[in-house]
Amino acid sequence: MVMENILIFLGIAFNLNLPLLTAWLLDHWLGDPLWMPHPVVGFGKAISFFEHRLNRGKHRRMKGALVSLFLVAGVYLTTFLLLRRVSYISPGLLLTLQVLLIFYCLAGTTLVREVREVFKAVDRSLEEGRKQVARIVGRDTSRLTAQEVRTAALETLAENLSDGVIAPLFWYLLLGVPGMLAYKMVNTLDSMIGYKNERYRQFGCFAARMDDAANYIPARLTAFLMVLASGRLSLLAFVGRYGNRHASPNSGYPESALAGILDCRFGGPHDYFGQEVWKPYIGFNNRMLTTEDMYRAIRINRCAEWLMVMAVILTVSLISFCS
Numbered sequence: 001m002v003m004e005n006i007l008i009f010l011g012i013a014f015n016l017n018l019p020l021l022t023a024w025l026l027d028h029w030l031g032d033p034l035w036m037p038h039p040v041v042g043f044g045k046a047i048s049f050f051e052h053r054l055n056r057g058k059h060r061r062m063k064g065a066l067v068s069l070f071l072v073a074g075v076y077l078t079t080f081l082l083l084r085r086v087s088y089i090s091p092g093l094l095l096t097l098q099v100l101l102i103f104y105c106l107a108g109t110t111l112v113r114e115v116r117e118v119f120k121a122v123d124r125s126l127e128e129g130r131k132q133v134a135r136i137v138g139r140d141t142s143r144l145t146a147q148e149v150r151t152a153a154l155e156t157l158a159e160n161l162s163d164g165v166i167a168p169l170f171w172y173l174l175l176g177v178p179g180m181l182a183y184k185m186v187n188t189l190d191s192m193i194g195y196k197n198e199r200y201r202q203f204g205c206f207a208a209r210m211d212d213a214a215n216y217i218p219a220r221l222t223a224f225l226m227v228l229a230s231g232r233l234s235l236l237a238f239v240g241r242y243g244n245r246h247a248s249p250n251s252g253y254p255e256s257a258l259a260g261i262l263d264c265r266f267g268g269p270h271d272y273f274g275q276e277v278w279k280p281y282i283g284f285n286n287r288m289l290t291t292e293d294m295y296r297a298i299r300i301n302r303c304a305e306w307l308m309v310m311a312v313i314l315t316v317s318l319i320s321f322c323s
Contacts, residue, residue: 017312017316019098019102023106024102026099026103027108028108028109031109040104044192047188047189048192051203055200064193064204064206065206072186075182077178079101079181083098102172102177106164106168106169107163107168108160108165112157114135114153115157126149133149137152137153137156150289155266157297158222159255161301161305162218165301165304167183167214167222169308171218187211189204190204190208194211196208215250219250220243222253222257222304223239223253224236224239225307226261226304227257229299229303238260239256239257242260242282242283245267245281246280260283261296261297262293263283264287266283
């Protein structure tokens with residue numbers, strides 16, 4: 001009887017989680033191929049369309065909120081109805097579409113490759129490192145030192161683990177593939193209009209707050225998984241001490257986890273849109289970062305990814321088995 005239940009559970013786990021496992025493995029293998037059309041590009045065009053027409057005159061805050069809600073709800077409903085429609089046509093086509101959409105929502109491998117290239121570039125020359133890191137950060141990189149280039153790359157790696165992998169998987173667990181796509185729209189809105197400058201302060205305010213809410217649990221879960229992957233649970237106290245010092249209510253948690261694991265210091269001055277912004281220091285050991293630190297950070301990222309995927313698979317399978 002026990003063996004029969006185990007076999008039933010394994011069959012359920014395989015059938016339910018085949019799209020997720022396949023998409024995750026594809027992300028590890030391919031990353032984001034430049035030749036493939038990406039829905040986030042379409043998201044960006046939709047955001048730009050509304051922003052250029054509505055981010056003017058009065059009531060910008062209200063208009064920005066309505067646009068954000070419309071786009072997120074539109075992505076969720078469109079994806080939900082599309083998957084439902086395809087399920088009536090062909091199970092094979094449904095599986096293929098699910099794999100493709102989940103694959104598009106996972107963005108772990110591409111940034112890992114970019115961070116690896118940043119360290120290789122800065123080892124060759126500081127100017128190459130500045131140009132390479134400019135591909136993955138929004139700050140001005142023209143005056144960064146070699147240490148600041150490496151720090152920026154690792155900060156981005158930690159933050160992207162939350163935004164690009166753990167958060168999409170979290171929303172997949174809660175709301176399925178439509179929830180995963182809706183989260184990507186939330187994240188894209190924040191990356192395009194969620195700035196506190198003159199142009200976006202009012203129009204993008206709601207989008208920024210929505211992104212904060214969507215990432216609140218995933219950011220803290222990411223930090224926990226990183227600490228778990230390091231095998232040093234005592235670092236949770238370090239995360240608790242430094243995680244809330246970041247200007248963002250969420251980014252500080254994965255960054256503090258990585259700073260604790262590497263025994264280094266993140267934060268300090270950053271140049272955004274010609275304005276210097278000081279971010280509180282996370283950690284206290286201002287030592288020089290090395291290529292070995294980069295490889296260690298990548299190993300932690302990959303292990304945290306694996307832990308999250310396994311947690312999602314186990315949760316989905318148990319819920320289905322017990323229902």
